Amino acid sequence: MPFGLTNTSATFCTLMNDIFREWLNDFVVIYIDDILIYSGSLEEHLEHLRKMFQRLRENKLYAKFKKCEFKVTELDFLGHRITQEGLKMDDHKVKVILDWEPPKSVLALKSFLELASYYRKFIKNFAKMAAPLTNLLKKSTRIYEWDGACDEVFKTLKGILVKALVLKLPDFNKDFEIHSDASDFAIGKVLTQEGKPVAFESKKLSETERRWSTHEKEMWAVIHCFKTWGHYIGSKDVVVWTDNVTLRYFATQPKLSSKQVRWQDILALFNVNIRHKPRKENVVPDALSRKHQLKMVYVGEIELQKEVRLTSHHDKFAKEVKQNIQNGAKSHFQVRNGLLWYKQNWLYVPKGRMRDVLLKECHDGLFAGHGGAKRTTTFLKKSYY
DSSP, X not given: OOTTSTTHHHHHHHHHHHHTGGGBTTTEEEETTEEEEOOSSHHHHHHHHHHHHHHHXXXXXXXXXXXXXXXXXXXXXXXXEEOSSXXXXXXXXXXXXXXXXXXXXXXXXXXXXXXXXXTGGGSTTHHHHTHHHHGGGSTTOOSOOXXXXXXXXXXXXXXXXXXXXXXXXXXXXXXXXXXXXXXXXXXXXXXXETTEEEEEEEEXXXXXXXXXXXXXXXXXXXXXXXXXXXXXXXXXXXXXXXSOGGGGGGGGOSOOOHHHHHHHHHHTTSEEEEEEOXXXXXXOXXXXXXXXXXXXXXXXXXXXXXXXXXXXXTOHHHHHHHHHHHTTOOOSEEEETTEEEETTTEEOOOSSHHHHHHHHHHHHSTTTOOOOHHHHHHHHHTTBO
16 A cells, blocks of 8 residues: 555554454554554464464455564564563663753754653653753743753753663553642652553643642642543543542532533543542652752752852851761751751751842742742742751
């Protein structure tokens, strides 16, 4: 069939699906002219092959022998490596990403992100990590400026691709679970089965979505799950875990906006059971970092700690606390790598330039939105003392 003609691919797909419809998703998966046959045993596999070849012969369709693989335990299919353990990324494409030089233009950056995004389901928090790079693609960004923060994120993203998780192949005879989370700038979720991840997904919120209430952001995270993975879930029962207790009563909420009515229509298509899990127990693999963690990407964690370490040598308060710790006095502070931490989680930042930088980032930053004195102070207190 000449594939240069209009609608040729669609016509051929329809033909293949019609021919093998009775076996689709039973032991056959077809994508255009690629046929994947999977079986539980070698004897069963040989029988499946016999049926397939017989059906191809009946319809006068032919396979090229040198393009076929038989009796293999793992193979490359549509950019993925399918193994007995689960789904992995294609090693060849990962190598292409690792060898990618830092993009010198918007076009080159788009090419990199398009290839990396193809494997975003393997990477938790992909949207959060790639935020500094995707921000360079905004129309409002007039000057393409590749700085140290972008280069750090670029290298980190490439490194994570090498260590990406092996995803479990979904079993459509078993139920799924969804763990969702939302922050001030992004939503994230993971689809699991028997406690193992099937797919990760994350999405940056638009400027309009960032102005929604916390309840709406959390609900949008749930709705986006079903818009993304609806083909996996189908009519099966699915449990959705969230750390926002109010979502449990969304179906019986008396007053709804037009947006929430549309969301209820989507949920009505599935057998959904929304359950609450307290935030301290919500250890979902892809739970998004909060906003105060994202700003470290822009300020630059390494640069921040270097400057704090230098200024601490001249800060009177820091010197007194360190001296008391050395003398054996009890203190809520501790010293790690030359830095002073309050109750393990809050980094002490001496008075000076870095306090102004952090204050500006939490108030004027890309995801801050000029939140006001109280909101800005709240974000600062989450990470710094």
